[in-house]
Amino acid sequence: MSLLVTGSAIVAQQGDPLLFDVDLTAVGIVVGKVLVIFAFLLVATMFMVWFERKLISDMQNRIGPNLAGPFGILQTLADGIKFFFKEDLIPDRAQRRVFILAPFLSFVPAFLLFVVIPFGGDFNDGNAGVVTIFGRETFLQVADPPIGVLFILAMSSLAVYGAMLAGWSSGSKYPLLGSVRQSAQMISYEAAMGLAIIAVVVKTGSLSTHDIVVTQAGEGLGGILPNWGVLLTLGVPFVIFVIAATAELNRPPFDLVEAEQELVGGFHTEYSSIRFALFFLAEFMNTVTMSAIFVTLFLGGPAGPVLFGPGWLWGIIWFALKVFVFLFMFVWFRATLPRLRYDQLMDLGWKVLIPLSLGWILLLVALDLAQDQNWNLFAVGIGAAVVFFCAAMLLRAAVRSGQATRHTLEVPD
Amino acid sequence: MGLGQYLPIFVMLVLALVFGAMSRVASHILAPRLSTVAKTDPYECGIDASQEPPERFPVTFYLVAMIFIVFDIEIIFMFPYAAVFSDLGVFGFVAVAIFAFALFESFVYLIGNGAMEWGPARKAKPEALVSPERTAATTIRRVGTEGRPAAAATVADRTPVPTEAA
Numbered sequence: 021m022s023l024l025v026t027g028s029a030i031v032a033q034q035g036d037p038l039l040f041d042v043d044l045t046a047v048g049i050v051v052g053k054v055l056v057i058f059a060f061l062l063v064a065t066m067f068m069v070w071f072e073r074k075l076i077s078d079m080q081n082r083i084g085p086n087l088a089g090p091f092g093i094l095q096t097l098a099d100g101i102k103f104f105f106k107e108d109l110i111p112d113r114a115q116r117r118v119f120i121l122a123p124f125l126s127f128v129p130a131f132l133l134f135v136v137i138p139f140g141g142d143f144n145d146g147n148a149g150v151v152t153i154f155g156r157e158t159f160l161q162v163a164d165p166p167i168g169v170l171f172i173l174a175m176s177s178l179a180v181y182g183a184m185l186a187g188w189s190s191g192s193k194y195p196l197l198g199s200v201r202q203s204a205q206m207i208s209y210e211a212a213m214g215l216a217i218i219a220v221v222v223k224t225g226s227l228s229t230h231d232i233v234v235t236q237a238g239e240g241l242g243g244i245l246p247n248w249g250v251l252l253t254l255g256v257p258f259v260i261f262v263i264a265a266t267a268e269l270n271r272p273p274f275d276l277v278e279a280e281q282e283l284v285g286g287f288h289t290e291y292s293s294i295r296f297a298l299f300f301l302a303e304f305m306n307t308v309t310m311s312a313i314f315v316t317l318f319l320g321g322p323a324g325p326v327l328f329g330p331g332w333l334w335g336i337i338w339f340a341l342k343v344f345v346f347l348f349m350f351v352w353f354r355a356t357l358p359r360l361r362y363d364q365l366m367d368l369g370w371k372v373l374i375p376l377s378l379g380w381i382l383l384l385v386a387l388d389l390a391q392d393q394n395w396n397l398f399a400v401g402i403g404a405a406v407v408f409f410c411a412a413m414l415l416r417a418a419v420r421s422g423q424a425t426r427h428t429l430e431v432p433d
Numbered sequence: 434m435g436l437g438q439y440l441p442i443f444v445m446l447v448l449a450l451v452f453g454a455m456s457r458v459a460s461h462i463l464a465p466r467l468s469t470v471a472k473t474d475p476y477e478c479g480i481d482a483s484q485e486p487p488e489r490f491p492v493t494f495y496l497v498a499m500i501f502i503v504f505d506i507e508i509i510f511m512f513p514y515a516a517v518f519s520d521l522g523v524f525g526f527v528a529v530a531i532f533a534f535a536l537f538e539s540f541v542y543l544i545g546n547g548a549m550e551w552g553p554a555r556k557a558k559p560e561a562l563v564s565p566e567r568t569a570a571t572t573i574r575r576v577g578t579e580g581r582p583a584a585a586a587t588v589a590d591r592t593p594v595p596t597e598a599a
Contacts (some may be wrong), residue, residue, distance in 0.1 A: 039437035054444045104463045112473045124453050131449035135442050141525050163441035192475035200490055202499045211504040221515040294460035298453065363551030370549050372503065382533055385518050389526055392519065418545035425547030
């Protein structure tokens with residue numbers, strides 16, 4: 021393992037130091053990192069599918085996949101191979117080109133989403149996660165663009181197109197209904213998700229995912245607690261992000277998009293063979309990536325104590341453990357929570373999460389300013405509480421008046 | 434800085450596209466082609482498709498998309514502010530607070546006008562529509578009004594009522 025040595029230089033410029041002057045070595049390292057992450061994503065997705073099936077089985081008191089490989093761990097691989105041998109159908113009424121394009125629009129953003137996630141490196145003692153590979157300093161992160169957080173939002177928005185066009189081009193009613201539902205759901209929760217991310221940006225002061233992790237690696241309150249985003253933002257944006265991310269991923273309890281009882285399979289009803297497999301891959305890959313985004317934004321990414329041995333390896337270990345917590349959480353949600361009704365879903369997104377996250381950003385900014393300007397924190401707190409209460413009352417009145425606009429069903433005598 | 438930081442994203446994009454293309458080619462070679470009319474018909478659980486897919490949707494879906502644009506633009510405005518808010522001080526906070534107020538006010542107006550009302554239609558007399566008891570012949574409770582007399586919870590009402598058609 022002499023390949024990777026933890027560097028000590030602190031990066032003055034923003035961005036991955038590897039890519040300030042790009043030469044053949046740099047390109048080689050980039051391609052290497054991309055290949056590693058690509059393989060990791062595929063394996064992690066396969067693992068996630070198996071993990072979900074196995075864990076759900078345990079929670080439902082049955083065995084689950086147990087024949088392919090030890091503990092059935094190769095079941096996903098077997099399913100994937102089977103998909104290659106299945107007939108690939110295009111419905112007569114489909115818009116052929118869009119129908120073929122849609123799976124690509126779904127899974128390419130899923131791959132791209134992971135590139136901005138820092139997945140390893142030593143962040144202790146001002147190391148900033150720099151490692152040296154073949155004599156070049158770099159981050160254990162595929163890319164560190166200065167707009168990393170915006171890139172995450174952009175890619176998760178692009179995924180809407182895949183589902184929307186898949187449903188529309190199928191020329192069949194269930195996929196169309198599913199895709200319209202999905203678009204409305206995803207854009208609704210994207211707003212709440214974006215606002216929750218802004219709360220993290222407020223506390224870390226940077227849009228680069230690497231800088232966000234570096235900020236969280238510092239010492240937190242009292243020197244005991246970690247300086248993680250979940251604590252910096254006082255918890256609420258984290259909860260909003262959990263709900264919004266679950267909805268964004270169309271996972272239970274927000275999986276109205278593929279509510280079997282109503283819509284057969286949702287937007288991919290007409291898809292078969294490898295085209296369906298690509299949608300399926302994208303869905304579970306997004307689950308893994310979203311867990312990684314959670315860790316990056318709220319749980320300090322790969323930052324953690326080094327117990328023994330090389331620091332960069334502990335970064336990877338901490339990262340994997342933290343991601344695992346969220347993978348478990350998503351499966352647990354599925355096993356526990358019943359599906360929401362569509363109006364409840366929309367009400368939760370628009371009437372609760374968006375106003376709350378907007379207010380929370382202003383609260384965080386006000387508290388920070390109060391500290392800067394030496395204002396009385398107690399007075400600021402009281403003022404914020406009053407503003408929150410007034411806004412909540414106003415919103416409540418609006419919701420009541422909105423409900424009154426629903427048309428009334430006539431009852432014959 | 435430069436565009437070098439975006440190089441890995443491009444490499445990943447190419448790799449993902451190659452992966453997708455390879456899967457398609459593999460499927461093309463390996464998969465059988467035995468297409469029949471039944472297979473390429475729109476899937477409707479085994480029934481012949483009788484209707485075209487709907488072209489009209491509840492207007493609320495369109496409203497969601499339009500209101501989303503408002504919030505998306507708001508988010509775009511908030512990101513730069515969030516990154517540099519400590520440099521802007523009180524002035525920046527007041528400006529953003531006014532912006533947020535203007536946004537919230539119009540949001541309240543939309544909600545108050547029922548732009549986000551997805552719920553089922555309000556029923557005038559729910560108790561007249563649904564009888565808590567079961568009907569005589571089946572275990573299905575009487576629900577709804579279309580084509581049937583209002584269900585009342587009396588025993589006399591549950592005897593078969595001769596309809597006008599009969």
